[in-house]
Amino acid sequence: MKRFRLRYADWSWREYAAIAACILRGRIAAGPDAGRLAQELNALYAPSAAHALDFGHSALRIALDAFRELEPGRKEVIVPGYICPSVVDTVRAAGLEPRAAEIGPDLNIDAAAVRSLLGPDTLAVVVPHMFGCPAAVGEFERMCRQAGVFMIDDAAQVVGERVEGRLLGSFGDAGIVSFAQSKAVVTGVRGSGGILLVNNPRLQDALARRCRGLAPARGRLGALADFLWNYQWRGVTGNSGYYLLRLGRLLGRARPVSGPMALISNLDAAIARVQLARLGHLCAEKKRVADAYRQALAALPSVSLPQHAPGRYLSRLMVALPPETDVAQFRKDLALAGVETRLGYANAVTPGRPDTPNVAAARRLIGLPYTGTLQNDAINKICSILTKCLLKQDLPASRNSTSHETHHTAHQR
Structure with missing residues (x-):
């Protein structure tokens, strides 16, 4: 049985070549790629100043x-x-109190709720910009300036996309x-890199x-x-x-905990430079795949x-199911049929408080396999399996969808 797996990075031979070069030259922590990456980021985001760090949440902590x-x-x-959850954890680690605002149907923070x-x-x-979907960031910028509060543009999941002509x-x-x-841009996991962008020139010296240091x-x-x-x-x-992790724990060798805040390593910077050079292609392919899913569904x-x-970049493709769906069983059925899925964020900003309706709905979304290498025949097959698993639950809405396979095979190539 063919399996459709989740993918966490679209890498080519170029990323592996960059890794090999760093290892062979002994340039893992320090080396020239970190400085070159800083130059490229500053050119991309000018007039903002870019500082390449180990984590996105290191950038958040420094700003806070x-x-x-x-x-x-x-x-x-x-x-x-x-x-x-790392955003909430970082706010608390800075000695500050996170306060939750309602989100909209697109999963982004709601302007009226913030106001x-x-x-x-x-x-x-x-x-x-949740999963890459652009928030009404210009409106928030104007709102925060008028209120005299700081604003952080959290573009953790998106690079190179513009709103109102600005990145x-x-x-x-x-x-x-x-x-x-x-x-x-993906260089790995657990401290593989992030950027602090200083957009307010008055903050540049302090940041x-x-x-x-x-x-x-x-x-x-x-x-x-x-x-x-x-x-x-x-x-x-x-x-x-x-199983290796469990064995390591039994032997007293648990996965290492990340150290203090740091600059990006030369190894991660080298991978990031390759990803940035391929960014236009990577984003175009993600857009193509998202549009193909829309057609197939x-x-x-x-x-x-x-x-x-249409034409929007997304870092994950999150799907809303009929409200009657048993999501846990549905995911099991998909897994048995060869389709991996994942949920979004489960953490509560304020533990003990019930979710708002939009947040509760967001927790029921599932992420489908989503990589720029997916072709239409694979997308159509995934959607066909999704349809069959919905029919298995005998939902009223899904019983009207038996024409799905006839529809989506028209988009194969």
């Missing part, structure tokens, strides 16, 4: 520390109610980009000073092996990484892609 130094009396940071939460204790607003990440006072798995990240070969074995090569290695009116728009 600088904001708090300027406004020590303010303690609240507004974030979406549906958000990557209602702004107050004298608000230090900053974090505006992510995502370049709005507000500071921006964030991540190079971890399932992003636009640059914090970055200059950091050393290059270390331990990157082990992290690379983790990424390759447990993510990139999982079609071959299967679940062996899980057109005969399933009960299923939707809440973030899709």
Whole structure:
């Protein structure tokens, strides 16, 4: 049985060649690629200043520390109610309090909800482009300036896309980009890279000073092996990484914990430079695949892609199922039929509080296999399996979708 697996990075031989060159030359932590990457990022994001770090959340922490130094009396940071847990953890680690705002149907933070939460204790607003779907970032920039609060343009999952003629990440006072798995640029996992963008020139000296005091990240070969074995090569290695991890724990050799904040390593910078050089192709292929999924799912009116728009880049393809769907059983059925899926974020910004309706709906979305290498016949097969698994649950909406296979085979190539 053919399996359709999740993919966490679209790498070519060029990325592996860059890895080999760094290893053979002994340039893992330090080397010329880190400086060259900084130059390329500064050229891409000008007039914003770019600082290449080990994590996207390192960039967030540095920005929040600088904001708090300027406004020590303010303690609240507004974030979406549906958000990557590392954002919430970083806000708390900075000694600040995250405050959840409602999200819209596209999973992005809602402007009206943020406006209602702004107050004298608000230090900053974090505006992510969830899974690459662009938020109304210009509106947030104007709102935050008028309110006198800082804004962070969280473009962790998207590189090179523009809104209002400006690159995502370049709005507000500071921006964030991540190079971890399932992003636009992928160099690995666990500290493989991120960018702090300084968009407000008045903050440049304070933020640059914090970055200059950091050393290059270390331990990157082990992290690379983790990424390759447990993510990139999982079609071959299967679940062996899980059992190796369990064995390591029994032997007292648990997976290493990331160290203090650092600059990006030369190894990760070398991979990032290759990914950036291929960015136009990578994004174009993701757009093609998303549009093909939309065509293939057109005969399933009960299923939707809440973030899709023609020609829009997305880092993940999240699918909304009929509300009656038993999501856990549906995913098991898909897995038995050879289709891997994943859920989105399960963390609560404020533990103990019930989810809002939009956040609750977002937690039921599933991510389908989504890589630029997928061709239409594979996409059509995945959607055919999805249809059959919905029919297996005997949902009222799915019983009207029996024409799906006839529809989507017209788009094969």
